[in-house]
Amino acid sequence: MYLYSHIWKSFIRNERWRRSLFARILFILLGLYFVILFLMLGFNLSTFLAREGGEAAGKFFMWILYYLAADYFIRCFLQQIPSLEVIPYLRFRIRRKKLVNHLLVRSSYSIFNILPLFILIPFSVMVLGPSKGAATTLNFITGCILLIMLNNLLGLLTGLLTRINSVYWAIPVGVAAVVALATGLGGSLNEPSRALGYALAEGRPVPFLVVVGMIVAAIRTIHWLLHRYLRVDLAGTHYRLRSKGASFSGRFSRLGDTGRYMSLELSMLLRNKRSRNTMLMVPFFLVYAVIFFLFMDETPGEFFTIFITTMFLGLGAMSYGQLIFSWESAFFDGIMARKNDLIAYVRAKYYLQVLVTLIAFVPLAVVVSISGRMSLFLLAALMLFNLGPNSLLNMLLATLNDARIDLDAGTFMNYQGMKGSQFVMTFLFVLIPVGIYVLIKLVANENTAIICLASLGIIFIAFSNWWLKKAIAGTFMHRKYKSLEGYRKLSA
Amino acid sequence: MIKVTNIIKTYNKKTVLNISNLTVNDGEIFGLVGNNGAGKTTLLRLLLDLIRAEKGEVSSGDHVVARTEEWKEYTASYLDEGFLIDYLTPEEFFGFIAEEYRINKEEFNRRLAEFSDFFNGEVLGQSRKYIRDFSKGNKQKIGIASALITEPAVLILDEPFNSLDPTSQILLKKMLTDYNRRTGATMIISSHDLNHVTDICTRIAIIEKGIIIRDLQNNGQAMAELASYFSVRQ
Numbered sequence: 001m002y003l004y005s006h007i008w009k010s011f012i013r014n015e016r017w018r019r020s021l022f023a024r025i026l027f028i029l030l031g032l033y034f035v036i037l038f039l040m041l042g043f044n045l046s047t048f049l050a051r052e053g054g055e056a057a058g059k060f061f062m063w064i065l066y067y068l069a070a071d072y073f074i075r076c077f078l079q080q081i082p083s084l085e086v087i088p089y090l091r092f093r094i095r096r097k098k099l100v101n102h103l104l105v106r107s108s109y110s111i112f113n114i115l116p117l118f119i120l121i122p123f124s125v126m127v128l129g130p131s132k133g134a135a136t137t138l139n140f141i142t143g144c145i146l147l148i149m150l151n152n153l154l155g156l157l158t159g160l161l162t163r164i165n166s167v168y169w170a171i172p173v174g175v176a177a178v179v180a181l182a183t184g185l186g187g188s189l190n191e192p193s194r195a196l197g198y199a200l201a202e203g204r205p206v207p208f209l210v211v212v213g214m215i216v217a218a219i220r221t222i223h224w225l226l227h228r229y230l231r232v233d234l235a236g237t238h239y240r241l242r243s244k245g246a247s248f249s250g251r252f253s254r255l256g257d258t259g260r261y262m263s264l265e266l267s268m269l270l271r272n273k274r275s276r277n278t279m280l281m282v283p284f285f286l287v288y289a290v291i292f293f294l295f296m297d298e299t300p301g302e303f304f305t306i307f308i309t310t311m312f313l314g315l316g317a318m319s320y321g322q323l324i325f326s327w328e329s330a331f332f333d334g335i336m337a338r339k340n341d342l343i344a345y346v347r348a349k350y351y352l353q354v355l356v357t358l359i360a361f362v363p364l365a366v367v368v369s370i371s372g373r374m375s376l377f378l379l380a381a382l383m384l385f386n387l388g389p390n391s392l393l394n395m396l397l398a399t400l401n402d403a404r405i406d407l408d409a410g411t412f413m414n415y416q417g418m419k420g421s422q423f424v425m426t427f428l429f430v431l432i433p434v435g436i437y438v439l440i441k442l443v444a445n446e447n448t449a450i451i452c453l454a455s456l457g458i459i460f461i462a463f464s465n466w467w468l469k470k471a472i473a474g475t476f477m478h479r480k481y482k483s484l485e486g487y488r489k490l491s492a
Numbered sequence: 493m494i495k496v497t498n499i500i501k502t503y504n505k506k507t508v509l510n511i512s513n514l515t516v517n518d519g520e521i522f523g524l525v526g527n528n529g530a531g532k533t534t535l536l537r538l539l540l541d542l543i544r545a546e547k548g549e550v551s552s553g554d555h556v557v558a559r560t561e562e563w564k565e566y567t568a569s570y571l572d573e574g575f576l577i578d579y580l581t582p583e584e585f586f587g588f589i590a591e592e593y594r595i596n597k598e599e600f601n602r603r604l605a606e607f608s609d610f611f612n613g614e615v616l617g618q619s620r621k622y623i624r625d626f627s628k629g630n631k632q633k634i635g636i637a638s639a640l641i642t643e644p645a646v647l648i649l650d651e652p653f654n655s656l657d658p659t660s661q662i663l664l665k666k667m668l669t670d671y672n673r674r675t676g677a678t679m680i681i682s683s684h685d686l687n688h689v690t691d692i693c694t695r696i697a698i699i700e701k702g703i704i705i706r707d708l709q710n711n712g713q714a715m716a717e718l719a720s721y722f723s724v725r726q
Contacts, residue, residue, distance in 0.1 A: 260588070260591055264577070264580075264588060267579055267584070268579055271579040271622065272579055328577075331574060331575075331577050331578070332574070333537075333571065333572070333574040333575060334574055334575030334576065334577070336541075336542060337540040337541075337542060337564070337567075337569050337571075337575065338564060338568070338569075338589070338592060339561075339565055339592055339593055339642075340592065407579070481542075481544040484542055484543070485543065
């Protein structure tokens, strides 16, 4: 039992709970927000399907296999493998079997296992219950929970295999490729998926037995694998696998010291899990932007379009910028003890924010011009606003963040290093340019609004040297001791 | 010359360092010994302006370390793994430091070659192996070399012999004494190992609960005095 009490202690004694009351309230509110969001999605979907009548259940069932494939794929990349948590216990007189069981139970405390229940249960109660009876509802819920358990174990198994040998990444990639190919070649998983749904709801023993059999097989394989590989070097295996990043030294040598720091920063961004995952937001949002501008038939309001475009454009740079000093928190003692050029260091970070924004801007401009849903001038003005006030104020705010970051941790639902004020400011950074645009457009016209946004951006960019030297580097130096003390705290 | 004057450092209202006056003269190899939690690392961090004292100041030459950064031009240090940049290869890390200190390529290569025995063929040329993938001992070697490669006039090392194999410990002692003899550099070295400290230091201070309680010239009697002090405590 003490293993579970240790999980609980590590959770409640986490440094993040010692932060301000505001941050704690915000974390709770965020958690509630996601729960309510999924509950609403579950209820709305169920209400919609219930209205459809007759084949409502069948419509829901046909997505089961797609969901499971997507869920498995995402788990492989984002689900935390709790193997590191049992490493300290290896030296004690605890049977390995017990540790593996603990690890299996620990892996079930995952957001991926909880969120689908918020859709599954309302659907089962509101749609299946009234039309097919309690037994069918119970059968279906049980079947789906077993499928979620299976996916959880397969995600864990794949995660362990990829740590042992990177060749196993072929499994999730293969699953995604098979689903994409099957769909692209005119095939569909809808029918087998519907059949699975009905089989589970009707309580047919064969699918239940197959799923349970697969769960048992997955558990036995994980046991076998961990008995063989659960050693302290399992934690380090993935490091070695990833030691193949490109060298960036000299890449920006024309920019002198600033270029040197840019190379260093780029190495940090691309060679560490947390920063690399954060940077993955840029292509992720671009894919979303392509869907939004080119494939969505319904045109949302202008306010929403500009809001979401500002997000597409700036969220990557903002996510990088709000932790701009914390990224190197583990190395800051060394940086500050050595001879350094702090202004060039800060400037390098600003230039990289600019680069990330420009990388998002170019494809976005192509998508926006093809769709014709938004003025290119407005997009350019938003980009300038992002490069000016948003990036610089974001960096200024980052100087107040003294939380340490573990560069090897994943990103999903990982708020390490984040403060409540930063969530609010990220939201404001997206909202402010939209607000300025809408207000000026109301009192004047669209062109004036675009010119005002662009001008504000240009003014800030023109005075960026002052911002970087006096405001950002100045504030950082003023808070240096407090920041360094925060960066040394391992459990932040 | 490094001078610590009326320094008081507290954590959560508890005084962890209280030094009224400590001067380390130019060219000295100053050893700092003390039990766990005695305040050695806190003192070294204060010397490097990484923490702020509630009272007092540290000066290096003519510079008060908390007020200017000029002292960084001639000071190098290695306290812990936080002084490495672990997502770089050793070559990239040394190269970064060489550029920071404006050491030209030829000179850099010459200085790096001096560490070949110390590295024992396990640090350089490891085909894109990042620092984080090295053993603790090799990380320690990289950290110490990254400080020495700048050829500083002031060198500050915290527990430099930790994690090193016996051969490397002997080599390091030789490297440090040779460097001191060649350049006249001032060195401040903390250690738990009384033998190492007495082997290389010209002066040794015992720190206990944040206070310097003995300040000894290493004239042959120091080892006996240290041994007697620490054995009494057992």
